[in-house]
Amino acid sequence: MTRYVLRRLLQAIPTFFGITILTFAIVYLAPGDPVLQQTFNPRISTATRQELNHRLGLDQPLTVQYLTWLIGNDWQEDTELLPRRGILRGDFGVSFIEHRPVLEMIGDRLGATLLLTGTATLIGYALGIPVGVYAAVRRGGLFDNLSRILAVIFNSIPGFWLSLILILIFAVKFREWNLPAIASGGMYTVRPGVDQGLNLLDRIVHLLPPALVLATAPIATVSRLMRTQVLEVVQQDYVRTARAKGVSERKVYFLHALRNALIPLATILGPTLAGLIGGAVIVETVWSWPGLGRLFVNANFQRDYPVILAGFVLGAVGVILGNLLSDVLYGWIDPRVRLS
Secondary structure, eight states, rough: OOOHHHHHHHHHHHHHHHHHHHHHHHHHHHHOHHHHHOOOOOTTHHHHHHHHHHHHHTTHHHHHHHHHHHHHTTTSSTTTTOOOOOOOGGGGOOOTTOOHHHHHHHHHHHHHHHHHHHHHHHHHHHHHHHHHHHHTTTSSSHHHHHHHHHHHHHHHSSSSHHHHHIIIIIEEEEEEEEOOOOOOOOSSSSSSTTTOTHHHHHHHHHHHHHHHHHHHHHHHHHHHHHHHHHHHHHSSSHHHHHHTTTTOOIIIIIIIIIIHGGGGHHHHHHHHHHHHHHHHHHHHHTOOOOOOOHHHHHHHHHTTHHHHHHHHHHHHHHHHHHHOOOOHHHHOOOOTTTOO
């Protein structure tokens, strides 16, 4: 197992460096002026612009800027540059706009994103597993056909569109109709003079709508995979033996078949988490959720290069580690699989 993990990590190194090169080139070659976003002064003098560009290292060749971002600038002799240690040594730089370390900004918002994506994952598995099993039990029936249609819709519907529809109906219209309305954004209700940050019920009311939007894709994926796996497992000899012994169909599906049908779900856990973090970028923006998604979207509009690059790098690392986690879990859970 250890050798397998080490080999996979070594194989991921070229992928990681390829992603960093491509990402850096796209971000720095894209239109936009970080100096203008930093000063908010379109009439800034040429001398001031050149000074800021030099201090941020933006006047250097692209290859030098990439190496500085990657390994730091302590190898350069220019003392006017902001000191950098490079991402390989854990330094993602300082935000052009907020003038704070990027990792510190990410740490402030990471908890909110993990709470949202973790809740969406739990909802996706908690609803997707029973829906998939029951669809397999009722194969060819109304529930089975309806669940498959909804799975295709849930996988196709854009998160921002569903969010806007939910806000329009259950937040705006329900208030106009004097009905209980859902929260339309934020982590908790802000009231002057009242600390709602510790109100658990208020936090749950704000958390569930965006979490349900994020959970639509996992529900669809898990339910379809569970249906396929259950229908495959019930054809195995041990299930036929259980039926021959007079075991009820309920026990055949939920006791014998479900246990082995759950094993392949480990293969999609890592990609599911990575996909949810990526989908949270849009959902957090629509629901005003103070997580990493809003941070990276705002950084993109403000041309805050260090924050944008940190988002891409951490996303790439998350996908690589998520796929590795899925493979390791699958090999650990299923004794028939040997990681070698």
